Amino acid sequence: MKFCSQCGALLTLRIPAGDNVPRHVCDTCDTIHYLNPKIVAGCILEWQDRILLCRRAIEPRYGFWTLPAGFMENGESAVAAAAREALEEAHAVGEDLVLYGLYSLTHVSQVYLMFRGQLKDGYASPGHESLEVRLYAEDEIPWDQIAFTVVHETLRQYFAERQAGAFHPHLGDIVRGPDGRFHIHRYY
Amino acid sequence: MKFCSQCGALLTLRIPAGDNVPRHVCDTCDTIHYLNPKIVAGCILEWQDRILLCRRAIEPRYGFWTLPAGFMENGESAVAAAAREALEEAHAVGEDLVLYGLYSLTHVSQVYLMFRGQLKDGYASPGHESLEVRLYAEDEIPWDQIAFTVVHETLRQYFAERQAGAFHPHLGDIVRGPDGRFHIHRYY
Secondary structure (H helix, E strand, O other), X not given: OOEOOOOOOEOEEEOOOOOOOOEEEOOOOOOEEOOOOEEEEEEEEEEOOEXXXXXXXXXXXXXXXXXXXXXXXXXXXXXXXXXXHXXXXXXXXXXXXXXXXXXXEOOOOEEEEEEEEEEHHHOOOXXXXXXXXXXXXXXXXXXXXXXXXXXXXXXXXXXXXXXXOOOOOEEEXXXXXXXXXXXXXXXX | OOEOOOOOOEOEEEOOOOOOOOEEEOOOOOOEEOOOXXXXXXXXXXXXXXXXXXXXXXXXXXXXXXXXXXXXXOOOOHHHHHHHHHHHHHOOOEEEEEEEEEEEEOOOXXXXXXXXXXXXXXXXXXXXXXXXXXXXXXXXXXXXXXXXHHHHHHHHHHHHHHHHOOOOOEEEEEEEOOOOOEEEEEOO
């Protein structure tokens, strides 16, 4: 961020009065430009004993499998965002969505809101961001071809809980370890 | 948003190729500037049979009571953001935070993440955004002086569940009714 989106002047990076974090400040029109985490809303959609995955037709992680998920838009609710992503990426209608996981990805300033719900009529077909979509049984999940750690962890938790017979919402952070790999810190 | 924050050129509002929503697009450097909802993280902190409220020293709703809450920062986790807000607004240390409510405020494109936890040592004192802070028992809550609908609804749910003896996470949207007033749509 170099220029003020309000007046076009050059920005200064400094700590404003009364704050304790450097911000992009416009000294011409006095606007402070805050940067905040973005929300990614997604969902596990169930049909009988299967769940919906999409194979990515876009970068990053082109060709890898993921849950339908994407950036929440201004003016929509979190539930609506998760449902919209399933519709866009897999022409899938999600029903009875409940919040299943909240994960903070501090390294990219994203918060994932992962829902769980039913896939209406078991129907899905690839949207323009998907190479293919498929309903997977647990023993078919391509664990070594999952696009993102947060999706991998969400799926792992889901199948563990399904076997145990009860789902509970989860809270966690995805963090980079000393070895450079990402792993999950689970609060619960 | 009028100017490109990358190159300073004037922006155009139009639907980019492959998209279906108008975006602020820079035709000089080809950057698309997305606008996304902001996250507000806050918490109910408990001490014995009381909870912490803060009286706002800032607009909007100067002088009204609220739960400690504020905009999540880039690079922090949701739990850390809620704890930081309690520390900044009330010098209060929150422990054992669990997610209690997720509320979408579509009219302002905000998502509230409300946690519940313990107030360490029962200690609180006003931070620079608070006129005063206080530990309230249920029958002392100033219901007609609560700053925001989302806080009012969070507190109402909290005390109802406390009386029932069990807390469950909640999902809802705060929406404006035909009468212009805000109310909650609860999914659960």
